[in-house]
Amino acid sequence: MKQLASNEKVLMKGNEALAEAAIQAGCRHFFGYPITPQTEVAAYMAKRMPKIGGTYLQAESEVAAINMVYGAAAAGVRAMTSSSSPGISLKTEGISYLAGADLPALIVNVQRGSPGLGGIQPSQADYWQATKAPGHGDLHILVFAPSTIQEMVDMVFDAFELADTYRMPAMILADGMLGQMMEPISFPEKQVKQFDKFSWASCGHQGKRSHNVVNSLYLKPEQLEQMIQDRFQRYAEIQEKHTQWEEYLVEDADLVVVAYGATSRIVRSAINTARNQDYKVGMIRPKTLWPYPTKAIQQAAQHVKGFLSVEMSMGQMVDDVRLAVNGKVPVSFFGHTGGVVPTPAEVLAEIKKLLGGNQ
Amino acid sequence: MAVVYQRPKALVDIPTHYCPGCTHGIIHKLVAETIDELAIEGRTIGIAPVGCAVMAYDYFACDMVEAAHGRAPAIATGIKRSLPDSVVFTYQGDGDLAAIGTAETVHSATRGENITIIFVNNGIYGMTGGQMAPTTLPGMVTQTTPYGRDVSTAGFPVRVCEMLSTLSGVAYAERVAVNNVPNIRKAKAAIKKAFTCQIEKKGFSIVEILSTCPTNWGLTPLEALKWLEENMIPYYPLGVYADRTEKGVRGE
Secondary structure, eight states, rough: OOOTTTTEEEEEHHHHHHHHHHHHTTOOOOEEOOTTTTTHHHHHHHGGGGTTTTTTEEOSSSSHHHHHHHHHHTTTTOOEEEEEHHHHHHHHHHHHHHTTTOOOOOEEEEEEETTTTTEEEEOOOHHHHTTOSSSSSSSEEEOOOOSHHHHHHHHHHHHHHHHHHTTEEEEEEEEEEHHEEEEEOOOOOOOOOOOOOOOOOSSOOOTSSOOOOEOOOOOHHHHHHHHHHHHHHHHHHHHHHHHHHHSSSSSTOOOOEEOOHHHHHHHHHHHHHEEEEEEEEEEEESSSSSSSSSSHHHHHHTTTTTEEEESSSSSSSHHHHHHHHTTOEEEEEEEETTTTOOOOOHHHHHHHHHHHHHO | OOOOOOOOOOBOOOOOOOOOOOHHHHHHHHHHHHHHTTTOOEEEEEEEEGGGGHHHHHHSSSSEEEEOOOHHHHHHHHHHHTTTTTTTEEEEEEIIIIIITTHHHHHHHHTTOOOOOEEEEOOTTTTSSSSEEETTOOTOOOTTTTTTHHHHHHHOOOOHHHTTTTTTEEEEEEEESSSSSHHHHHHHHHHHHHHHHTTTTTTTEEEEEEEEOOOHHSSHHHHHHHHIIIIIIHHHHHHHHEEOOTOTTTTO
């Protein structure tokens, strides 16, 4: 696309904006496999990458695509892949290897209805997978949950930078709604931070150092345990420094709705209507799902009467809300799944039900 | 005194974990000699498989990457596309390459990736204790074919070079063996040709090397070499199956 002037806005589809953001964040290697509703990411990359000396490669499978990302990341370049729910399941092997070999990479999941082949409408039913088990083993990946296309663009920059800083995979957990909708956006004019990876990458030693090995195999249990413990120290630092969330009208709230991604937009509408009717309701919106804003929820639990988690699933994130609240006040859930999107009216009704008569 | 023979520089001077009489050692040496002779160690990146050669990453002195089972050609693709002037090789066994990694093998070949695959075919899963491989011969006894491989239920062995030779992206495919000195010398020449093919960006290259597994075949090293000659070579004929190294697969 043409270079935009400062503050200039452009109307873009979510998937395409995400792809352009990745390019502007310095990613020149994209490996993918077609799947609805993320295909425009690949199509955009296929159009743009050859023109800027980058690589777009359509792999034979999601398994191959994530391993191509593993290879590119091992060689020391910024690399990414994108897919949707069923395809992400195939990538989980590679994600575990990326985590185990301390490799930075970006994985995009534009979620659709599941399980199995499921459907192709928006869903948030991969929350557990993204935050609890993105691959086999003791590991975490960074998980960003944008609620607008602008935020998705900004998060792509953050995701690459944090992935490189901590040498770990990062995921943008979007959904079919964010991928397919259009919004005006601008691209951040920030200098992309450069990382020198020669000391650890397998990029050819050029006779300047002994050989590097990018690897996740440690046959001595004590050594493997030590590697994992070191990684968990980095995870603790990330939880401390890089947890992101938004609080909306929480200060005087009796009820706090917890919602992320596209669902949070519906919740915000419902809250605005409820406030006009004097219901004291607010929202905590996690922007990172790992690390999770546990402390923000704990803090709110000191003064609210209850929490409501609203999701496009049968209730997955609500587990983390309950863990944070730890029984202090009631936590309830409302949601739709399978590609059905909750309406503001439904959320409003749920808020009213929980708060009883006018507050 | 003149040095007439020494350990290749591209091999790290440490003991390997391979069983006595296993031919992985010979094949490692041939690859390392090739890297030395072409003076490419500084820009070479090797990919180790899952299988007996899993710890090859400790033995080669070039930069190395350990792959998930069967995924080495995809990882090689990612590296080569990122660093087009590097020399990238995978070192894979039969289960890794021709069972769990068949898709990655076939598609890196048909894309004509400028990578080199060193494919060690000994007809058995060695690391896990001797189970049937995709290349286990009909009638061959393994832990999971205790009555011999019955093709009516377990199917037929995969002839990898023959299969890949039909793909337009394959610049060079040769099957060799390491059962005697003349064949070892031919294997060396094939490996060097495959690496050269890659350096000249002619396309995908693979050298299939018939190899032994005395431990899981239940034979002495010498008996194993004889068994290879009498049983494997007839089923897997040696020779060049594709040679498009003159013009390259893209005719450039």
